[in-house]
Amino acid sequence: MSAIDLIVGLYGTQLNVDSNNPDSIQRDRFIMSKGHASPAVYAILKEHDFLKQSDLDGFRSLGSVCQGHVDMKWTNGVDFSAGSLGMGLSFGIGTAFAAKMDGLDYQTWVMLGDGETQEGQIWEAFMAASYHNLDNLHVIIDRNRIQNDDFVNVQMEIGDVASKVEAFGWSVKEIDGHDMEAVVEALQWSMDTPGPSAVVAHTVKGKGVSFMEDNPSFHGKAPNDAELKMAMEELV
Amino acid sequence: MSAPSTGGASRDGYGAALLNLADDPRVVVIEADLGKSTKSCLFRELYPERTISLGIAEQNMVLVAAGLASCGKVPFASTFAIFTERAFEQVRNGLARPGLVAHICGSHGGIHTGTDGSSAQSIEDLALYRTIPGMTVMHPSDDLSATKLTEQLLNHPNPSYTRTARNKTPRIYDEDTVNSIQIGKGSVLKEGNDVAIIAIGVMVHKALEAAENLHSEGINATVVDMHTIKPLDTALLDQLANSVSGIVTVEDHSVIGGLGSAVSEYLSENNPTIIRKIGVEDRFGESGDSEELLSLVGLTVESIETAARAML
Numbered sequence: 001m002s003a004i005d006l007i008v009g010l011y012g013t014q015l016n017v018d019s020n021n022p023d024s025i026q027r028d029r030f031i032m033s034k035g036h037a038s039p040a041v042y043a044i045l046k047e048h049d050f051l052k053q054s055d056l057d058g059f060r061s062l063g064s065v066c067q068g069h070v071d072m073k074w075t076n077g078v079d080f081s082a083g084s085l086g087m088g089l090s091f092g093i094g095t096a097f098a099a100k101m102d103g104l105d106y107q108t109w110v111m112l113g114d115g116e117t118q119e120g121q122i123w124e125a126f127m128a129a130s131y132h133n134l135d136n137l138h139v140i141i142d143r144n145r146i147q148n149d150d151f152v153n154v155q156m157e158i159g160d161v162a163s164k165v166e167a168f169g170w171s172v173k174e175i176d177g178h179d180m181e182a183v184v185e186a187l188q189w190s191m192d193t194p195g196p197s198a199v200v201a202h203t204v205k206g207k208g209v210s211f212m213e214d215n216p217s218f219h220g221k222a223p224n225d226a227e228l229k230m231a232m233e234e235l236v
Numbered sequence: 237m238s239a240p241s242t243g244g245a246s247r248d249g250y251g252a253a254l255l256n257l258a259d260d261p262r263v264v265v266i267e268a269d270l271g272k273s274t275k276s277c278l279f280r281e282l283y284p285e286r287t288i289s290l291g292i293a294e295q296n297m298v299l300v301a302a303g304l305a306s307c308g309k310v311p312f313a314s315t316f317a318i319f320t321e322r323a324f325e326q327v328r329n330g331l332a333r334p335g336l337v338a339h340i341c342g343s344h345g346g347i348h349t350g351t352d353g354s355s356a357q358s359i360e361d362l363a364l365y366r367t368i369p370g371m372t373v374m375h376p377s378d379d380l381s382a383t384k385l386t387e388q389l390l391n392h393p394n395p396s397y398t399r400t401a402r403n404k405t406p407r408i409y410d411e412d413t414v415n416s417i418q419i420g421k422g423s424v425l426k427e428g429n430d431v432a433i434i435a436i437g438v439m440v441h442k443a444l445e446a447a448e449n450l451h452s453e454g455i456n457a458t459v460v461d462m463h464t465i466k467p468l469d470t471a472l473l474d475q476l477a478n479s480v481s482g483i484v485t486v487e488d489h490s491v492i493g494g495l496g497s498a499v500s501e502y503l504s505e506n507n508p509t510i511i512r513k514i515g516v517e518d519r520f521g522e523s524g525d526s527e528e529l530l531s532l533v534g535l536t537v538e539s540i541e542t543a544a545r546a547m548l
Contacts, residue, residue, distance in 0.1 A: 094303015
C-alpha cells in the first residue's frame with residue numbers, strides 16, 4: 001500500500017498502455033521490480049481492464065494469472081517477471097535501449113523498493129543507465145523504510161539514497177509519495193528532465209490502515225479476516 | 237580422420253557468426269568488458285550502434301539482454317564462462333523463467349583455458365545451465381562448428397548458453413562437413429561397433445586420435461561430437477547403446493553434472509549401458525599450459541584409449 005498512490009498517479013497521468021492492444025511495441029513499459037507489491041499492480045491492472053475481479057480473487061492460487069510476484073509470462077499488462085529483487089532496473093535498461101534502437105518514443109518506468117537498493121546489481125544498472133544517457137528511463141523508489149525482516153535502518157540502512165543515485169549521474173527529486181499533487185508533478189518532472197531521472201518517494205507502509213502503518217510484520221503477510229474487516233472499515 | 241588443422245579457437249567462430257548474423261536488425265551484441273576475449277569485438281567494430289558495453293557487471297548484462305529480448309531483439313551477450321556463472325540466478329529468474337530468448341556465450345571454458353589459473357577455468361558451467369528449464373546448452377569443438385551453431389541461434393525458440401574455448405585446437409570439420417551440423421543432433425564423426433566415444437569441445441580431437449590408435453589395435457570406435465548437451469540427442473544415444481559394448485564420455489568439465497552425467501542420466505533409465513566418464517574429477521585447476529593441465533587431470537588420448545579397452 002505504500003506504492004499504490006504512486007502507481008495510481010503513474011497509470012493515471014503518464015503510462016500509455018491499452019488493454020485492447022496489450023502487446024503493442026509502442027506501449028510504455030512499467031517494470032515493477034519489487035515484485036511482492038503485486039496486489040497493487042493487479043488492482044491497477046483491473047482498473048485499466050487488463051484483469052477481471054475473478055482474476056484477482058485467484059491471487060496466489062494454483063493456475064491463477066495473478067501469481068505471487070508479478071510475472072510477464074502469466075499476466076496481461078505485466079512487462080517483467082519479478083520476485084528476485086535487484087533485477088528490474090537492468091531489464092528497464094534493455095527496454096529503454098530497444099526503444100532507442102527502434103526509433104520509438106515509448107518510456108520505461110521502473111519501480112524499486114528501498115530495501116531492494118541493497119542489491120549490488122541495482123548500482124550496476126544506475127551506473128550503466130547514466131553512462132548511456134537513457135533519457136527514456138524513469139525510476140521511482142518507494143522509500144517506505146521497511147524490508148522483509150525489519151525496518152531498513154535496522155537490517156542495513158541505505159542512508160541518503162537520493163544523493164547516492166545522484167552521484168551515479170541521475171537527476172533526482174524527493175517527494176511525499178502520498179501527496180497526489182506532488183506525485184503527478186514529480187512524474188511530469190521526470191518526463192521533462194534530460195537524462196535518466198529518479199523520484200524518491202517517501203511513503204508509509206500500510207498507508208491508511210492504522211494498525212498496519214509502519215508495521216514490518218505486514219510486509220509479506222496478508223491480514224486475517226478480522227484484520228481485513230477492520231482495515232476496510234478504516235479505508236472505505 | 238584428417239581435418240585441416242588451421243583455423244581459430246571456437247571463440248573466433250563465435251565472433252565470425254555474429255558478423256554473419258548482422259544483416260538481421262534484431263541482433264544486438266552485449267559486452268561486459270571482455271569483448272576482445274570473447275570476440276564480440278568484431279561486431280562492435282562494424283556495428284557500434286547495435287553493441288552495448290556494460291562494463292564489468294554480468295548480472296546487469298543478463299537482465300539488459302532480457303529487457304531487449306522482451307522488445308523483439310535477439311541479444312547475444314558474452315563474457316568468460318566463469319563470469320556468466322556470477323549471473324546464474326539472473327539467467328534463471330530474469331531470462332529463462334519468463335521465457336525470453338537471449339543467447340549467452342561463455343568463452344574461456346574449461347581447464348584448457350590455461351595460464352590464468354583456476355579462477356578463470358570454469359569446469360561447472362555446463363552443469364549449471366543444464367538445470368534451467370528450457371535452456372539450450374552447447375559446447376562446439378572448433379571454430380567452424382561454433383560459427384554454424386551460433387548462426388542457428390538466430391531463430392532458435394529457447395534461451396541458450398554456449399561455451400567456447402580460448403585456445404586453438406585442430407579443426408574437426410571443414411567448410412563442407414560443417415554444413416550438416418545441427419543444434420540438438422550429435423555429429424557422428426567416425427563409426428565403429430566396439431565402443432562409442434562421446435566427446436565435447438576441445439576433447440573431440442583427442443577422441444578422434446584415440447579412435448585411430450584403437451583402430452590399429454583392432455578396436456573400432458564410434459566417435460561423436462555431442463556439441464549440444466541440452467536438448468540431448470537421445471535417439472543417437474539409444475542407437476549407440478544398442479550397437480556397442482560401452483560408452484566413454486570425454487569433457488573438459490567436471491564429471492559432476494556435465495556431458496557424462498547427462499548421458500548417464502538418460503541411459504541408466506532408458507537403455508542401461510556401461511559408461512566411463514572422463515572429465516575433471518572433483519577438483520580445481522591451476523596455472524599452466526593447456527596441454528600440461530589436461531595431462532595433469534587425466535584428460536589425455538591415453539586415458540580415453542584405456543577406458544575404451546576396458547569396455548571390451
